[in-house]
Amino acid sequence: MSNLIIENVSHSYGPKKVLNEVNLRVGAGQVVALVGPSGCGKSTLLRAVLGTHPPTEGQVLVGGNQVERPTRDVGIVYQHYSLYEFLTARQNVAFGLLLDQTSTPYRVFQYFSWRKLRKQHLEQADEFLKKVGLHAARDLYPSEMSGGMRQRVAIAQALIMEPRILLLDEPFGALDEATREELQLMLLKLYAENVRAREEDRVPPYTVIIVTHELNEALFVSDRVVGLSQYHNDGANGATIVYDRAAPIFAPDQPKDVTRFVEQKEELISCVFSPSFQKDHRKFITFWAQHEKQPVETKV
Numbered sequence: 001m002s003n004l005i006i007e008n009v010s011h012s013y014g015p016k017k018v019l020n021e022v023n024l025r026v027g028a029g030q031v032v033a034l035v036g037p038s039g040c041g042k043s044t045l046l047r048a049v050l051g052t053h054p055p056t057e058g059q060v061l062v063g064g065n066q067v068e069r070p071t072r073d074v075g076i077v078y079q080h081y082s083l084y085e086f087l088t089a090r091q092n093v094a095f096g097l098l099l100d101q102t103s104t105p106y107r108v109f110q111y112f113s114w115r116k117l118r119k120q121h122l123e124q125a126d127e128f129l130k131k132v133g134l135h136a137a138r139d140l141y142p143s144e145m146s147g148g149m150r151q152r153v154a155i156a157q158a159l160i161m162e163p164r165i166l167l168l169d170e171p172f173g174a175l176d177e178a179t180r181e182e183l184q185l186m187l188l189k190l191y192a193e194n195v196r197a198r199e200e201d202r203v204p205p206y207t208v209i210i211v212t213h214e215l216n217e218a219l220f221v222s223d224r225v226v227g228l229s230q231y232h233n234d235g236a237n238g239a240t241i242v243y244d245r246a247a248p249i250f251a252p253d254q255p256k257d258v259t260r261f262v263e264q265k266e267e268l269i270s271c272v273f274s275p276s277f278q279k280d281h282r283k284f285i286t287f288w289a290q291h292e293k294q295p296v297e298t299k300v
């Protein structure tokens with residue numbers, strides 16, 4: 001079963017139609033980069049998946065349930081981290097579990113059982129901080145961390161809730177080039193956990209949609225690139241998906257196929273970002289057809 005199904009989704013702000021019949025299906029363990037010209041509606045689509053702004057037409061299903069409001073099935077990390085300044089890294093990461101699993105009366109009247117649960121939450125937080133490479137900084141406060149460290153904490157904070165889908169909205173946009181690269185490598189490590197899970201016949205744990213303006217980043221961290229654009233035959237009625245293709249993920253220690261990388265980047269620029277591109281875009285929506293042809297052991 002797909003973790004996410006977006007079915008005929010259109011969205012209007014007043015008379016202005018921004019999204020036009022968007023269809024997308026994302027399987028468990030896929031890391032999808034969502035790219036498109038500025039203002040085409042990427043954030044609008046993410047907000048529909050998150051449930052804060054349900055679409056004006058069509059529906060979004062996460063884990064088979066229609067999304068009508070935010071739930072713990074969908075996590076999100078924005079460009080600007082939003083951590084609690086008065087909590088350490090591990091307390092920040094554990095905070096969602098506290099809200100999810102306890103109430104104020106429970107914490108007051110069942111203090112000893114709460115203390116035991118609290119210890120478990122903090123141990124879980126430590127595990128997730130390890131996953132994002134920040135275990136050594138678990139006792140630092142946000143004001144003592146760099147921007148990259150705070151973004152790692154924000155990602156651990158989202159992951160600990162085990163969402164079916166994690167949305168990353170320009171997560172590294174405010175970081176310098178070197179830090180950005182470190183965080184991209186961190187995402188590839190999470191992806192490696194998906195690959196391991198598949199090899200062991202387990203459900204891959206991380207399904208991610210990352211919105212980025214950086215095409216190199218999109219092609220580097222994702223195994224599938226989706227282009228949303230208003231540059232298509234019916235563009236006056238809003239943006240739709242004009243590109244959906246697999247992208248090869250290269251493990252950090254593997255040689256990269258630079259020619260393929262550059263070719264796909266040029267294809268993206270002309271198909272998704274070029275206003276003059278009016279050819280039949282359906283030929284660039286081939287992800288599931290390619291996927292069906294893959295040998296079973298490499299399928300997502």
Ligand SMILES: Nc1ncnc2c1ncn2[C@@H]1O[C@H](COP(=O)(O)OP(=O)(O)OP(=O)(O)O)[C@@H](O)[C@H]1O
Binds near residue numbers: 041043045
């Ligand atoms: N709350 C709103 N009310 C009215 N118009 C809006 C609202 N939010 C977004 N828009 C408009 O909808 C269009 C799509 O906006 P959206 O932020 O989804 O695009 P985007 O692709 O994420 O943009 P960017 O890449 O610049 O972040 C834009 O023209 C924007 O001005």
